[in-house]
Amino acid sequence: HTKMAKKRKTADxxxxxxxxxxxxxxxxxxxxxARERSDVAAQIYTLRHQVGLSQEKLAKIVGTTQLVISQLExxxxxxxxxxxxxxxxxxxxxxxxxxxxxxxxYAYA
Numbered sequence: 404h405t406k407m408a409k410k411r412k413t414a415d416x417x418x419x420x421x422x423x424x425x426x427x428x429x430x431x432x433x434x435x436x437a438r439e440r441s442d443v444a445a446q447i448y449t450l451r452h453q454v455g456l457s458q459e460k461l462a463k464i465v466g467t468t469q470l471v472i473s474q475l476e477x478x479x480x481x482x483x484x485x486x487x488x489x490x491x492x493x494x495x496x497x498x499x500x501x502x503x504x505x506x507x508x509y510a511y512a
Contacts, residue, residue, distance in 0.1 A: 441478035443488070448476045450495045464494040 458472040474480045492499040
């Protein structure tokens with residue numbers, strides 16, 4: 404008597420990978436932090452290019468070094484400070500907006 408193997412329905416690859424590797428809360432936290440760093444880095448890079456500044460020129464305006472600007476544009480960099488982001492926003496003719504948003508609307512009820 405042979406048992407028939409159960410067939411699994413194939414979902415999309417992202418869902419499969421998410422279920423397999425991002426199921427625990429620590430991994431989710433790390434993923435969220437990586438997304439935040441990547442978003443900040445991409446914004447600085449994009450805005451700098453839109454105003455036509457090199458990393459070196461932006462660094463001079465902000466009062467730092469080209470290396471610091473390079474690090475801030477790196478999605479893996481973890482040393483962002485609000486003061487530095489304010490200075491960069493000002494140099495790029497932008498305003499800085501930081502939001503802290505509760506994950507659950509009932510968190511403080």
